[in-house]
Every structure is written in structure tokens, then in C-alpha cells.
């Protein structure tokens with residue numbers, strides 16, 4: 001892992017705790033969690049249900065904040081940012097892919113892909129071109145005008161991936177991105193992630209399935225809000 | 240920024256179209272509210288203007304004394320012939336012109352009961368015998384020819400001036416000026432025709448007159464040919480009436496003195512007449528009353544309109560709150576993808592405003608139809624000011640904003656993580 005220390009740290013967590021108070025009980029979804037993800041890495045995050053995977057991903061994606069500890073995105077400390085600045089950061093640096101696709105039903109494919117740019121303070125002038133290219137890239141170039149309802153699950157997830165890429169984010173975060181798909185479609189989506197990784201994207205993929213987790217370069221295993229183990233996936237399929 | 244806003248509006252329309260029926264039903268409250276505002280303003284304005292016009296025709300600087308037939312004291316079943324004598328007298332007229340303070344002039348008017356005929360056409364208009372100044376005091380405009388002159392009065396000439404309706408009835412296509420009009424048994428030369436006037440609410444058609452309309456003769460001519468006694472045939476009895484003057488119009492120098500002259504007239508008549516065979520009409524007082532009535536109506540109608548707008552607004556708020564809950568997940572997605580709170584606020588506010596303004600536009604349409612309908616079927620004029628639809632538009636936009644603020648605020652302040660987890 002020597003080369004990891006050299007690479008630029010895209011996301012850096014230092015003693016991050018996220019707890020939930022349930023009456024008198026305190027649930028520590030993340031407990032003094034310290035770790036950093038470097039540029040261009042492809043990680044899968046695994047662990048039993050309730051181990052804190054989603055919590056970690058939400059904090060990494062800046063839709064949730066640590067109860068304590070420090071989180072830096074590209075060196076920028078997040079805990080001091082206000083709501084608008086966090087939103088800015090999300091629209092510029094984060095790409096989300098969800099388990100249930102989460103496309104916006106009243107928008108067509110192209111419009112859905114464009115949503116993150118819509119919320120940028122100064123969106124790039126070539127947004128539509130970029131979105132169209134991405135749609136072609138994920139194999140939906142002929143479906144730009146279609147509504148999500150008219151697409152299969154796999155196609156919807158492709159749109160979601162295109163949407164996660166449109167702002168050229170620092171990190172792509174995927175929470176159970178293949179969880180709702182049949183195995184063949186899941187493999188196609190994973191191939192897409194492989195391609196993105198080959199292009200140098202930083203990808204964090206939460207999954208329950210070992211076979212999926214092993215597609216990533218490395219696996220981070222959580223238990224009770226802490227790091228359980230870190231694995232190098234030599235079996236990782238990489239052309 | 241402009242492009243962003245345009246897209247937000249388009250997005251709002253898209254979202255609303257997902258539930259067309261619901262959106263349309265939601266706008267109905269505002270539609271009815273706005274249409275009642277428009278209708279209220281138009282009808283209120285029209286009614287006020289009509290009242291003002293009618294009163295202005297009487298002359299706001301005038302005080303009008305009128306003869307009124309006192310109630311019959313004997314009603315007999317048999318055919319009777321009797322003379323009843325009542326009303327204003329020449330001496331009332333003299334007192335009015337000489338003893339009232341601040342009077343510019345006083346005009347005597349006698350009303351005769353005569354048939355008017357030209358060729359085959361005949362009618363019973365109000366035949367008024369009066370002096371040339373009548374036209375200045377009442378401000379009635381001439382359509383053609385001239386009004387009565389001092390010369391006519393001095394010579395007691397057989398001339399007459401026709402009201403517009405009478406002239407058109409007698410001679411629909413040709414001018415009546417210069418023609419010989421038969422009034423009762425005699426012929427009078429028509430010298431002029433007046434312009435039509437808005438029918439006065441207080442002008443009850445006289446018994447026996449089948450067309451409202453007027454015809455004017457010189458005062459002295461009227462006295463010479465027709466005397467003071469008139470015969471009215473009514474429900475089997477022949478009533479002879481002796482009335483010296485039917486009306487005395489007193490023109491006051493300055494508007495400030497109108498009420499003073501009115502009370503002087505009431506005092507004078509009360510002391511001179513044993514029975515109440517007169518009335519005093521003060522257009523200025525009527526105008527004030529009409530204004531008061533119009534204001535009351537405006538308040539009542541305004542309250543109704545306000546309530547329906549309020550109900551409409553609450554309807555929008557209710558539906559928007561439901562929409563926000565229903566779209567919690569969408570809100571979560573948008574927040575996760577970088578939407579700021581104000582983006583979410585704007586999105587829902589825009590939807591509210593589209594709903595309410597949509598309702599407002601429908602309301603303006605409906606609100607313009609109601610006055611048209613009323614005008615056609617109830618003979619009430621309606622006046623639609625160009626600013627009314629703008630006002631309604633503004634009101635409905637305001638309602639959308641006011642009643643949309645809370646739902647929009649709720650939407651914007653959802654926790655993104657919670658919202659994303661929402662089913």
C-alpha cells in the first residue's frame with residue numbers, strides 16, 4: 001500500500017463519530033472512524049447490516065454531518081461549512097448512485113442527468129452536450145426523451161450513473177447500486193464502474209454481496225461503526 | 240439566472256400536470272375568489288356610476304320641489320267626478336326665487352296630460368311647460384334645433400321641443416324639426432330635439448303615459464291652451480286635478496349652499512301647505528346616499544370575495560402540504576444532488592404561484608363573464624377597468640406566495656437523509 005500515501009487524498013476522515021440518541025440509548029453508527037480515500041481508488045465497503053455503511057456514505061456525500069471529528073473533501077474541512085456551502089460542494093464534487101435509482105419521475109432522461117448542473121452556481125455552458133454524451137456512454141443515447149417509468153431498472157440505474165458523472169465529481173458514491181438488479185444487469189453496471197475506474201474516477205461502492213465487493217480494487221469492511229478489516233482484491237477483474 | 244427560473248417554471252408545470260384533476264380542483268377556490276372580485280368591482284363601479292349619472296342629471300347644484308298628490312281620502316265605488324286641488328303654487332315659486340338665500344334662479348315646470356300626435360302616430364309623453372332657462376339648469380344637451388326662447392315665451396308661441404325618444408317615436412327616420420306636432424287639439428311647431436338621457440330611477444311613468452319621454456312647451460303657452468285643470472281618467476272615475484306647478488327647480492349659486500336652500504325650501508313649504516302635497520328632492524343628498532350605499536355594497540361584496548380568496552388560499556396550502564409529503568423523496572434526491580434550501584423553496588413556491596395565478600386567470604375570465612351576463616339580463620351597467628384584471632392577477636400571485644410559504648419552508652427544511660429514506 002505504499003503508493004497510496006503518495007496519492008492525493010480526496011476524502012479524509014479523522015476520528016469521525018456519528019451517533020444517534022434513541023431515548024437514553026446512544027447508537028454510534030460511526031465510532032471514532034479514521035480513514036482516507038485517495039484519488040482514483042475503487043473501494044467497496046462491506047459489513048453486516050447496521051454496521052454503519054450508509055452512515056459513512058452519507059457523511060462522505062455531505063448530506064449528513066459527523067457528530068464529532070473532522071472530514072475533509074479535497075482538503076476542505078466540511079464541519080465548518082453552512083448548508084448552502086455544503087450544497088455547493090455536493091453539486092460540484094459528489095456523485096450519488098442509489099439502490100432504488102431515485103430518478104425524478106416528471107423529468108425525462110436528459111433532464112434527469114442535468115439535475116446536478118441545474119443547482120450549480122455557475123453551470124458549465126456545455127451541460128446539455130455533456131449530458132447527451134454521458135447518456136450515449138451508458139447506452140441510452142436513443143432514450144433521451146423517455147421518462148424513468150418507461151425504462152427498465154438497469155436502464156434507470158444507467159441514467160442514475162450518468163447523472164452522478166455529469167458534474168465530473170471528485171467521488172462517486174454508490175449505496176447498494178446493484179441491489180435491485182438481476183445478476184446479469186448487475187454485472188453490466190459493474191462493468192461500467194470498472195470503466196470509470198479505468199478512467200481514473202474515485203469510486204466507493206457499498207454492497208452486501210461478496211462477488212460485487214470483490215470487483216473493487218480494495219474492500220473496506222466495517223463492524224459496529226469501526227473498521228474491521230481492509231482487503232486488497234487481487235481477484236479484482238481489471239483489464 | 241433567467242434560464243434557471245424559466246426551467247423552474249417549466250418544471251413546476253410538469254409536476255402539476257402529473258396530477259391534472261387535482262391541480263385544476265385546487266385552483267377553483269382562487270378562480271371563484273378572483274371572479275367575485277372582478278365581478279364585484281365591475282358591478283359596483285357600474286352601479287355607482289349609474290346612480291351618479293342619474294343624480295347628476297337632476298343637477299347637483301339644484302334643489303327640486305315637486306307636487307305630490309296627497310293620498311285619496313274618499314274611495315267611492317260609484318263613478319264620481321270631482322276636482323282635487325293640490326301641489327305647488329305660483330306663490331311658492333315666487334318665494335323660492337326671491338326669499339331663499341344664495342339662489343341663482345328658480346324654474347317653474349308644469350306637466351300636462353295631453354296626447355301628442357304626428358300623422359298616424361300618437362303617444363302620451365310627459366308634456367312639460369317651462370321656461371327657456373330649463374335647459375341651462377338641467378344641463379340637458381340638444382340634439383338638433385334649439386330649445387325654447389325668451390321670444391317664444393313673450394309671444395306665447397305655439398312651439399315645442401321634443402325629447403329624443405318622443406321624436407324618434409313620432410318620426411323614426413326623418414327629423415321632426417319644423418314639423419307641426421299635434422298636442423291635444425292644437426298644432427305646435429317643433430323647433431328642436433334633445434339628446435336622450437339615462438332613464439332616471441325616480442321617473443315613474445305617469446299614469447296613462449305609455450312611453451316615457453318628454454315634450455317641452457313655453458310655460459305661458461301651456462297655461463293659455465290647457466289651463467290649470469287636468470282630467471285624468473282612472474279606474475272608472477274621472478278625476479279633475481288642479482295643480483298650478485308640478486315642479487320648481489331651484490338652482491343654487493354655490494354647492495356649499497345647497498343644503499341651506501333645501502332646508503329653507505322645506506320650511507317654507509311646511510308653513511304654506513296644510514297637507515303634505517309636495518316633496519323636496521336634493522340631488523346632492525341623494526348623491527351622498529348613493530355613495531354611502533355603494534360603499535356598503537363594496538364592503539359586503541369585498542368581504543365575500545375576501546373569504547373566497549382565503550378559502551382558495553387555504554385549499555392551495557392544503558394540497559401543497561400533501562404534495563410536499565408525497566414528494567419527500569424527490570426533495571431528498573434534489574438535496575443530495577446539490578439543491579440548496581432556496582432552490583427547494585423556490586420550486587414549491589413557483590408551483591403554488593402557478594396554481595393560484597392559473598386560478599386567477601380562469602377567475603378573470605369568469606369574472607368578466609358575470610358582469611356581461613348581469614348587464615344583459617338585469618339592466619345593471621358594469622364597468623370593467625383595465626386595472627381590474629391586473630389587480631386580480633396580483634392578488635392571486637400574492638395568495639400563492641402567502642399560502643405557499645409554509646409548505647415550501649417545510650419542504651426546504653427536511654433532512655436530506657431522512658427524506659431519501661422516505662418511501
Ligand SMILES: Nc1ncnc2c1ncn2[C@@H]1O[C@H](COP(=O)(O)OP(=O)(O)OP(=O)(O)O)[C@@H](O)[C@H]1O
Nearest residue numbers: 020027028029047048049050051052053054055056
Ligand atoms: N436516523 C437514525 N436514527 C437512529 N438510528 C439510526 C439512524 N440511521 C441509522 N441509525 C443506526 O445507525 C446504525 C448504522 O446504520 P446504517 O444505515 O449506516 O447501517 P448500514 O450498514 O447501511 O446497514 P444496511 O446494510 O442494512 O443498509 C444502525 O444501528 C442504525 O440503526
Ligand SMILES: [Mg+2]
Nearest residue numbers: 053054055175
Ligand atoms: Mg445501508
